[in-house]
Amino acid sequence: MMYNNEHFEPVITKFVNEAGSETIDFYINKENGYKALEKALKMKPAEVVDEVKKSNLRGRGGAGFPTGMKWSFMPANPVDANGNPKPKYLVCNADEGEPGTFKDRLIMTKTPHKMIEGMIIGGHAIGSNKGFVYIRGEFHKEIRLMQKAIDDAYARGFLGKNILGSDFHFDLVIYKGAGAYICGEETALLNSLEGKRGEPRLKPPFPAQVGAFGMPSCVNNVETFAAVPYIISEGAEKYAKMGTERAGGTRLIGVSGHVNKPGVYEFPMNLSINEIIEIAGGVKGGKLKAVIPGGASAPMLRADECDVKTDYESLAKAGTMAGSGGIIVMNDTVNIVEATYTLLKFYEHESCGQCSQCREGSHWLARMFKRILDGGGTQDDLDYVAKICGNMAGQTICAFADAVTGPALSSVKKFRNEFEELIRNGGLHGNKKQVNVNEGVHV
Ligand SMILES: Cc1cc2nc3c(=O)[nH]c(=O)nc-3n(C[C@H](O)[C@H](O)[C@H](O)COP(=O)(O)O)c2cc1C
Ligand code: SF4
Incomplete structure (x- = not known):
């Protein structure tokens, strides 16, 4: 199926169903692996950044920020207060904690070298000699396979000193997360990487100025890096053409x-x-x-x-x-109030608690949805949902609070009749509890 797009071809998944696709031999022999790196090392760093800009690659972690532009924000020759050069770090966000999202796992288990090659090219482009792969701690298989892939890349001279005979050095290490959704937010991730609590930082300063260990850093998603070898080997134009005017690729x-x-x-x-x-x-x-x-x-x-x-x-x-x-x-067997409540319980649990709007708001929303399900809801609750969300979105340190409002607001807006039915009929099981509006049911 050409998906009504004559330019389309798989960039990442072409070989993932073949046995051994995760091995370095497969990647080199069947996928022309590490040839893009060879090409990129003959290009000037700024040329690599320009090529990624031209490809219209946008970050696949969630916000869709243009990758080439993010790379161009990295300072060329940062120095500390004494004029000594500062290192720059490249960080791969492999936390993949968003419910319903499970694509980075596929890359890490089936074609890890694509991501590694993308990171080495990224390191050359932004002038970094050190990369971190921050992987969600529960991803035991992914961590094992990524470590094997990194070890194999070192053994073949794609990582380490004088890569492919050039004067470029790049080291890559894995850091295991400890299982908190918020650690996927890039500044919480940086804190966690430093061994601190995984709490988001106020921006500015942005990671490009003050990132991991106080050094300029660039954070990108697994899929973002995995797209880079194709862009370099096949050309930005071909990649851009597969997408839309404002977002390239697949x-x-x-x-x-x-x-x-x-x-x-x-x-x-x-x-x-x-x-x-x-x-x-x-x-x-x-x-x-x-x-x-x-x-x-x-x-x-x-x-x-x-x-x-x-x-x-x-x-x-x-x-x-x-x-x-x-x-x-x-x-249509799903009760939307119940499904949304499941998500709100998740957010309530995962809020890092730094901002009262998010800490309290996510708790209130979960409590209110539970009350409606349990038969204690009132018509006023539906207006409170909008009011609470209005005080959360755009008011906090990070975008987590905005994320909570996505399912909460849209469920009430689009399925209001289902909420009203539960309120009228005494909840999901028709057992009206007459719970006080301000009391709720604590979950
Ligand atoms: C609450 C929250 C969780 C996030 N979780 C992830 C995640 O698991 N993986 C990821 O790549 N980006 C996640 N992000 C987005 C990152 O902050 C960041 O934008 C992304 O890693 C940048 O990479 P990109 O430019 O390649 O998309 C999250 C953001 C927020 C607000
Ligand atoms: S918005 Fe929520 S998750 Fe983000 S910093 Fe504030 S309390 Fe923490």
């Missing part, structure tokens, strides 16, 4: 929930959500009711809104976001 999408063929797919960005669901085997066990299009934090869409294309701009226009590439499909 995207990995994890499709989960009520579909017959859940999994990770690589798609061009001009497919609609409905088309993606069809490719994923169609809706399972009922009719389509709602879709969360970009990981749990993306506002949900009703079935009648799913004709929307999945590029960044189309989804933003539809009031939601492409986020981290996780499409969660819900059929």
Whole structure:
């Protein structure tokens, strides 16, 4: 299937179903592995940055920030107060904690060298000699396979001193996270990497100025790095052409929930959500009711809104976001209040607690949804949801609070009738509890 896009070809997943795709021999022999690095090392760092800029690659971690531009923010020759040169660090965000997102795992287990090669090229581009791969602690298999891949890359001279006979050195180490969703936020990740509590930092200063261990740092997602070898070997133009005017290339999408063929797919960005669901085997066990299009934090869409294309701009226009590439499909057996409550419980648990709007707001929202489910909800609760969310979004240290408002607000806005029905009928099981509005049910 050409997905109505004559330029499309898989950039990342072409060989992932073949046995041994994770090994260095497979990568070198079948995928022309590390040839892009050879080419990049003959280019000036600024030329590499320019090529990535021209490719229109946008970060795949969630915010969709242009990668070439982020690389160009790194200072050329940073010095400390005494005029001594400062090191620069390149960090790969492999925390992948967003519910509904599971695509980076595929890269780490099936084609880890693509990401490693992308990081070495990135190191050359920004003038860094040290990279960290921050992997979510629960990813035992991923950590094992990534470590093997890094060891093999050292053994073949792609990492370490004088890479491929050049004067460029690059070391890469893995750092295991300790299992907190917030550690995926780049500044919390940097704190965690330094051995501190994983709490987001106020910005500015941005990581490009003050990053890991106080040094200029650049943080990118696994998939972002994995796209870089293709851009260098095939050219920015070819990569850009596969995407839209403002975002180049392909995207990995994890499709989960009520579909017959859940999994990770690589798609061009001009497919609609409905088309993606069809490719994923169609809706399972009922009719389509709602879709969360970009990981749990993306506002949900009703079935009648799913004709929307999945590029960044189309989804933003539809009031939601492409986020981290996780499409969660819900059929008509799902109670939206209950499904949203599950997500709110997650956010309540994962808020780092630094900002009262987020700490209290995520707790209140979870409590309120539980109260509605338990039969103690009132019509006023629905207005409170909007009021609480209004005090959270854009008011906090990091974007976590905004993320909480995505499912909370969109569920009430799009499925208000379901909330009202629960309020009228005494909750999910019709056992009206008459809970005081301010008391709620503590979860
Ligand atoms: C609460 C929260 C969690 C995040 N979790 C992740 C994550 O697990 N992986 C990731 O790559 N980016 C995550 N991000 C985005 C990062 O802060 C950052 O934007 C990203 O790593 C930059 O890489 P990119 O430019 O390649 O997208 C998260 C952001 C927030 C606010
Ligand atoms: S918004 Fe939430 S998660 Fe982010 S720093 Fe504030 S309290 Fe922590």
